[in-house]
Amino acid sequence: MRKEDARLITGQTNWTDNIQQTGMLHVAFLRSPHAHARITSVDTSAALQQPGVVAAFSGADFAGEQGSLPCAWPVTEDMLRPAHPPMAVDEVRYVGEAVACVVARDAYAAADALEALDVEFEPLSAVIDMEKALADDAPLVHEGSGQGQGSNKAFVWPFTAGDVDSAFEGADVVLTRRFHQQRLIPAAMEPRSVVCRPDGDSYTLWSATQVPHIVRLMLAMTTDIPEHKIRVIAPDVGGGFGSKLQVTAEEVLALLLARRLHKPVKWTETRTEGFQTTHHGRDQIQDVSIAADSDGRIRGLKVDLLADMGAYMMLVTPGVPVLGAFMFPGIYKMDAYSFSCTGVFTTKVPTDAYRGAGRPEATYAIERIVTELADEIGMDPMELRRRNWIRHEEFPHTGIAGLTYDSGNYEAATDRAVELFDYDGLRAEQRRRRESGDPVQLGIGISTYTEMCGLAPSRVLGQLSYAAGGWESASVRMLPTGKVEVVTGTSPHGQGHVTSWSQIVADQLGVPFEDVEVLHGDTRVAPKGMDTYGSRSLVVGGTAVFEACDRVLDKARRLAAHMMEANEDDLEFSEGRFTVRGTDRPSTSLQEVALAAFSAHNLPEGAEASLDADATFDPENFSYPHGTHLCAVEVDTETGEVSLRSYTAVDDVGTVVNPLIVDGQVHGGLAQGIAQALFEEAVYDNDGNLTTSTMADYSVPTAADLPDFTLDRTTTPSTTNPLGTKGVGEAGTIASTPAVVSAVVDALRPFGVRDMRMPCTPQRVWRAIAEAREAGRSEGGQR
Numbered sequence: 001m002r003k004e005d006a007r008l009i010t011g012q013t014n015w016t017d018n019i020q021q022t023g024m025l026h027v028a029f030l031r032s033p034h035a036h037a038r039i040t041s042v043d044t045s046a047a048l049q050q051p052g053v054v055a056a057f058s059g060a061d062f063a064g065e066q067g068s069l070p071c072a073w074p075v076t077e078d079m080l081r082p083a084h085p086p087m088a089v090d091e092v093r094y095v096g097e098a099v100a101c102v103v104a105r106d107a108y109a110a111a112d113a114l115e116a117l118d119v120e121f122e123p124l125s126a127v128i129d130m131e132k133a134l135a136d137d138a139p140l141v142h143e144g145s146g147q148g149q150g151s152n153k154a155f156v157w158p159f160t161a162g163d164v165d166s167a168f169e170g171a172d173v174v175l176t177r178r179f180h181q182q183r184l185i186p187a188a189m190e191p192r193s194v195v196c197r198p199d200g201d202s203y204t205l206w207s208a209t210q211v212p213h214i215v216r217l218m219l220a221m222t223t224d225i226p227e228h229k230i231r232v233i234a235p236d237v238g239g240g241f242g243s244k245l246q247v248t249a250e251e252v253l254a255l256l257l258a259r260r261l262h263k264p265v266k267w268t269e270t271r272t273e274g275f276q277t278t279h280h281g282r283d284q285i286q287d288v289s290i291a292a293d294s295d296g297r298i299r300g301l302k303v304d305l306l307a308d309m310g311a312y313m314m315l316v317t318p319g320v321p322v323l324g325a326f327m328f329p330g331i332y333k334m335d336a337y338s339f340s341c342t343g344v345f346t347t348k349v350p351t352d353a354y355r356g357a358g359r360p361e362a363t364y365a366i367e368r369i370v371t372e373l374a375d376e377i378g379m380d381p382m383e384l385r386r387r388n389w390i391r392h393e394e395f396p397h398t399g400i401a402g403l404t405y406d407s408g409n410y411e412a413a414t415d416r417a418v419e420l421f422d423y424d425g426l427r428a429e430q431r432r433r434r435e436s437g438d439p440v441q442l443g444i445g446i447s448t449y450t451e452m453c454g455l456a457p458s459r460v461l462g463q464l465s466y467a468a469g470g471w472e473s474a475s476v477r478m479l480p481t482g483k484v485e486v487v488t489g490t491s492p493h494g495q496g497h498v499t500s501w502s503q504i505v506a507d508q509l510g511v512p513f514e515d516v517e518v519l520h521g522d523t524r525v526a527p528k529g530m531d532t533y534g535s536r537s538l539v540v541g542g543t544a545v546f547e548a549c550d551r552v553l554d555k556a557r558r559l560a561a562h563m564m565e566a567n568e569d570d571l572e573f574s575e576g577r578f579t580v581r582g583t584d585r586p587s588t589s590l591q592e593v594a595l596a597a598f599s600a601h602n603l604p605e606g607a608e609a610s611l612d613a614d615a616t617f618d619p620e621n622f623s624y625p626h627g628t629h630l631c632a633v634e635v636d637t638e639t640g641e642v643s644l645r646s647y648t649a650v651d652d653v654g655t656v657v658n659p660l661i662v663d664g665q666v667h668g669g670l671a672q673g674i675a676q677a678l679f680e681e682a683v684y685d686n687d688g689n690l691t692t693s694t695m696a697d698y699s700v701p702t703a704a705d706l707p708d709f710t711l712d713r714t715t716t717p718s719t720t721n722p723l724g725t726k727g728v729g730e731a732g733t734i735a736s737t738p739a740v741v742s743a744v745v746d747a748l749r750p751f752g753v754r755d756m757r758m759p760c761t762p763q764r765v766w767r768a769i770a771e772a773r774e775a776g777r778s779e780g781g782q783r
Contacts, residue, residue, distance in 0.1 A: 002499040002661065003518075004492075013236040016193035016208045021264035024195070025054055027257060028110035029250070029267070030100040030117050031276065032092035035128075035347040035688020036141070037121035039090055039099060046116040047102050052109030055261060056117065058100045059087035062256055067222040069312070070247055072214075072467035073319030079155040079343070082142040084312040086249035092121070093141055093311035093347050095689055096276030098249055103257060103265065126688035127152060130285060130306045130344045141311060141345040154309050154343035157322050161400050162336030167300030171291035175376050177369050181361045182758050183283035183308070183682040185275050185692070186354055187700050188493075190238025192278060193268040194250050196258040202229040203258060207251055209234050210244040210493055211531035214315075214468070216523045218247040219255055230255075234521035237493035241672065242353035243278050244493065245533045246315050275693045280682055281354020283308035284321060286365045288328075290373055296384045298373075300336040301400075303328050303365065309343045310350035317352045318343050319466060323452075324358025326401045330366040331410055331450050331626065332388045337400045347688045353533065355672055356730040359451045360737060367447045367738035371745075372754065381742075382414070382423070385448050396719070403452060405624045407716040408652065410448060417628040417650040420710050426632055434750055442645070443633045443747025447739035450626035453727030454720070455534025456619045471618035472536070473528035474544035476505065476552050478611040480598035482591025483515045486548075489529020490541035491521035494668075495729060496661040497537060501545050503657055504723075508549035509590055510576025528616070535625075535727025538657065543721040544617040551613030556593045559611070562604040563596060564588055623718045625726040627651035631739040635747040640766030642678060642744055648710040649735065654718040654726035662728050663711055669732020670709055675701050676733075677740035678759050699759075752776050 007013060044056035059066075062085075069084040087098045100117050104110035125139035132138060133152040140150045168174055195206040203225065209215055212232040220227035237244065250267050257265045269277070285306040291299040307321040325339045370388075374381035390397045392409040399405060418424075423444070430442040455461075458469035475487040486501050502516040519525050532541075553573060560578040561568040570581050577587040593611065596602065600609035632645040649666060656662050679699040683692045692698040717724030737758070744760045745753060752772035757764060 002496045003502060004496065004498045015190055015236050015238060016195055016206050017268045019195045019206050019235070021195065021197050024264040024266055025103050025105060025261065026107040026110045027254065027265050027267040028102050028107070028114055029098040030114045030119065031273070032088065032095060032097045032099055034092060034121050034123050035095050035126040036124040037092050038124065039088060039092065040120045040122050042100055043118040044100065046118060047113045050109065050113035050116050052105040053102055053113045054105065055103040056100065056113070059085060059089040062087055062253070063089045065223065066252060066256060069249060069252065070218045070222060070315060071313035071317060073316045074465055075157050075318045075322045076155045079318060080142070081313050086252040094349050096273070096349065101253065103261065107268070126686065127345070127347045128684050128686060128688055130308050130346060133344050133346055141347055152345045154313070154345055155318060157325070157341045159325050159339040160337070161402065162300070164300055164302065164336040164338045167336035168289070168291040171299045172294040173292045173373070173377055174289060175369065175373050176287070176289040177372060177755060179286040179288060179365050179368060180757050181282040181284040181286065181364065182676070183351070184281040184354055184676060184680050185682045185698055186241045186243030186278060186281060187698070188239035188241060188243055191269045191271065191274050192244065192248065192250065194254040195264065195266045196254040197264040198258045198262055202231070203255055204231045204233065205251065205255060206233045206235055208237050208244060210237065210240040210491070210533055212491060212521055212523055213489065213529045213531050215247055215251060219252065222252055223255060225255070232523045234491045237491070240493040241355040242281065242357055242533065245353050246279060271695060272693050275698065276690055277349065279314055279352035280310065280349050281351060282361060283351050284361055286361070288365050288369050290369050292373055292377070294377060296377060296379050296387045298332055298334045298388045300334055301329060303339045305339070305341040307341055307343050308348065308351055309345050310348045311345065312350045314350045314352045317350055319464070320351070320353055320358045321361070322358070322464065324362040326403050326452060327359045327362035328366050329400050330363060331390055331448055332366070332370070333390060334400050348684055355669065355733045357534065359730065360673065360734045363447070363449045363451070363734045364738045367449065368742060371446065371742045375749065381446050382418070385446070389448065404621060405450065406621060406719040408450065408624060408626050409714060409716050410626060412714045413626065413650045413652050414448060414628040416712055416714060417630050417648050420650065420712060421630040421646065421648040423630065439636065439638050441635050441637055441747040441750070443635060443743040443745070445631040445633070445739040445741065445743030445746060447629040447735045449629070449735040450624050451731065451734050452622040452624060453535035453730060454539030454619065454623035455536045456540045457621060458618050468530065469618065470530060470536070470540065471616050472530055472540040472544045473614070473616045474541065474548045475612065475614045476545065476548040478552060478594040478597070480595050482511065482594050484509065484511055484517070486516060486518045486545060487526045488518060488520045488541055488545060489526055490532045490537040492532065495537060495665065496658065500538060500542065500657045500661060504542055504545050505549055508546060509552065510574070511590065535729040538725050539623050539718070539721055539727050540617055540619060542657070542725065543619070543723055544615045546723055547615035547617055548613045551615060552611050555611045555613060556590055558604060559597055559607060560588050560593050562602070563593065619720045621720040623654065623720050623726040625651060625653045625728060625731050627731065627735060629735040629739045631736070631743045633740065633743040633747060635744060635765060637751070637769055640762035640764070640769070642760055642762070642765060644674070644707045646710070647707055649732065650712045650714060651728070651731055652714045652716055652726070653728040653731065654715065655724035656713065656715070657725065665728045666711055666732045667709060669730060670736045671701060671706060673733040673736030674706065674740055676758060677737045678761070681759050748772070
């Protein structure tokens, strides 16, 4: 069991919504019912008369101090970055945008008083469709924010490597597909919540956030409150998946309300409120072309991407599709590659990072089109991959997108997956079902993926115009009794940091696992850090802990040598004790050295009375986990129902610290990737209303909807960090979606189906079969 589990499962947690403060007030926000409208008036007077109400405000009341919510990733110099007020002042641009708030003595009184707010709007045209939004006569999301007469085009980010024209002109086969990445709603178990308490001219803010250090910095920059006067705490956080990688309007407004009212304030979202206001994920149209020789050798790849920004640029909104640009070539060698991303404003909730952040979208496109290429040239899709991937002896390998993959063995992972999955046996069963005309057809899908994670190298992030670095910080403190406190700049929201960091320290220092305490998530306790996202915690944060332990041992070695009257070079350290090499002299434990450092009675000249050490790690490269995922589905061609029959995942995440945690991360990732393939989609109507705004409308799979997963691992240690680790938090999500959709399409190929728009619901599958049959009849016979 993980260290943190007993407290979590016995209800001893400290969620933000559990936090109580003396005299605390509660905030409720009135949100726009229009996707696009001018605010013509806001009258708060009636709300102020309601029972329990202390204050009520419009956006205009905070116009001079609320600033604009930050975007830390301006991907091009000419990118449009319109102001994003935390509470709308003149105009609203999506359903759910805050226009006014009520502060009351309890949450129910605040919510009830919202009905007394009188807000009048002048409706404007909604902008929902990305392609229509780019038309010359399209209504503008941000009037006058574009060039000339205005535009909904936020930016264009291009990338080209190699001679793309020659690659396509000289190819035997050119295949083009359009893939839709539907909009997804992160649905973390814990809703977003904020509590802010004024302490004189300082403020303590608790938030259900993945990024307390970033929130602190951005709050200071947005409100002009000095950074050292703001303390941000991420207590127990119940899931994030990127949705809590954000600086939110509610965090800014809670801080401003606490300052204005001189009272602690709390806000916790409802589920519907969260669906309408927490940033969404994905939402891309991908036009992908691949060029190849008749023998299957890939020559080139073109990607033209439309990415929906939603109404505003949030923290890393424009950077998500740009990050994915480097992953479209996947594991394959090719001569040329071109990519262009056009960011588009619409009157929908802004998009931003969602588990995988750009890499699932890229992996989906390359794995789907490689599978379709195999069908086009009549080759087994696994064989086509083998002919084009980077071979294990070619690592390190610099791919066509410019990234240097440090290590990997795609052959080993694939061979193991094929064996566990019984690939040949399932193909034989598939042939029998097709020949017999079985109404339940079997489909097999493949995803051989890699991803860039351990989001880190500060120099690379700087070259991509990201505002921050990617380093991580840790401190290891040896207490006089020999116990250890670890301070980490990353904070968990379900990943098991406390357990894994304790294992690293116990192994390095030779202390009992139980004697390690991990401190995190509080900018006063852990003042330095870049937080948790992008599968970076272990690769970057864990390495910082590892290096801090090394520095503790360097200090301890010097003191131990003095205590043992030996030369430092003659000391050996193993299982928590120093010994003198080649002698039978008594050993000295690290705990004894720690106590000697504390007492300071007999220190070497120039030594300090402490073994504590800090470390900051900034890797020179990303890490590149990879793997092979195989999926078998059964499709009832009479009803369109898709059933997952089996799923095998063999991942290479480098050195594994805790196998159970790795398996848990893969399981969770698979659930979310499969959810995109079969269940989830955020849908807007033509007026910009989110029609999937509750759990009754937005389908999130349960355990009953998923099969037992067959998991295994191969190991090629990363060379980008001394632990040899690679990220695992997003791997399952990145790999699984194309495997499932390819399996569904594979089952339907006999009917002429060549693609399925996600999610592959029974209705969509049934219609695809019916339309393919009708097309076959109109062409003079059934396919």
